[in-house]
């Protein structure tokens with residue numbers, strides 16, 4: 550497995566800052582250069598192992614499961630015009646996706662660990678699931694480029710709506726109305742035709758200051774988010790942890806690719822940094838079941854038990870990677886077809902929600 554990171558990169562390109570183009574060299578760089586300004590750029594892939602459904606899978610995806618709502622087009626659910634007419638389908642979906650139903654993944658906890666160590670400059674996410682907040686990252690360290698379920702307001706008078714009331718109403722799959730003007734309330738996620746939040750534009754050039762960039766779980770097809778890695782200075786190492794190469798990552802001499810399952814890639818990076826146990830401990834804090842947490846925390850007593858646990862963990866990593874490869878290759882092939890139709894216009898306003906849910910991109914008629 551040693552050279553997998555560099556397998557699709559031009560081998561003749563020697564790194565300028567790193568000793569080599571692999572994750573061990575990145576770990577050494579982190580220590581030697583006392584790295585303190587890490588930026589992350591992430592997408593839906595860091596949440597799939599939490600069980601957040603893919604929107605397009607034929608049977609299990611949210612897209613397929615919205616059929617029961619009897620929409621003419623399932624993507625209407627994220628259309629602000631449609632929402633004004635009929636907010637119920639969106640709230641049926643919100644009921645499924647609402648924060649609190651899913652546990653953060655080891656990737657979210659890796660970012661939390663960077664924060665704990667005072668090394669996190671900013672976490673840029675395209676996800677709306679709030680799992681980074683749930684993992685313990687403070688809001689001011691996160692740029693939710695496509696908004697999130699964290700806050701909500703009236704679509705008419707813009708008055709914020711209280712979190713606790715929102716939670717109760719979404720839990721009952723009902724529709725919240727403004728306490729002031731009775732207008733419809735919507736979470737601050739970016740719908741078709743809506744602008745990206747100001748916080749994205751305010752922080753867009755921040756990657757220039759980074760001393761390390763980590764990109765995880767995104768196809769980097771959605772602009773303007775996709776341009777963030779290019780904001781990093783030449784000579785700033787960029788690590789991609791993803792099922793496949795995306796967004797031209799690998800083209801710079803100090804780019805390192807860790808291709809495969811994200812959870813396995815993150816654990817590998819943590820091992821190289823000597824942070825493996827700390828990472829697992831931070832992740833255990835996100836386990837909502839105290840009993841399970843206790844069991845996870847109970848460290849094996851004997852050398853044999855420790856060895857067995859290590860073998861189990863490695864086997865699990867391998868199973869996870871092999872199990873996902875076929876499914877993801879299939880999905881990627883499907884998506885390539887979709888993106889070839891829509892990617893060129895993904896940032897245009899008439900393509901509406903394409904910048905939020907490219908897989909739901911409205912087909913032109």
Ligand code: CNA
Nearest residue numbers: 592593594596597675676677678766767768792810811905
């Ligand atoms: P995407 O276009 O679906 O790309 C995801 C990438 O992650 C792909 O390259 C996958 O191969 C890769 N990937 C997925 N799971 C794994 C895994 N376990 N191991 C390794 N690689 C994996 O998603 P993007 O985020 O790039 O697209 C942008 C959209 C998707 C954003 O606007 C999101 O709002 C939207 N989205 C968000 C969520 C969420 O909030 N959790 C879920 C689904 C879609």
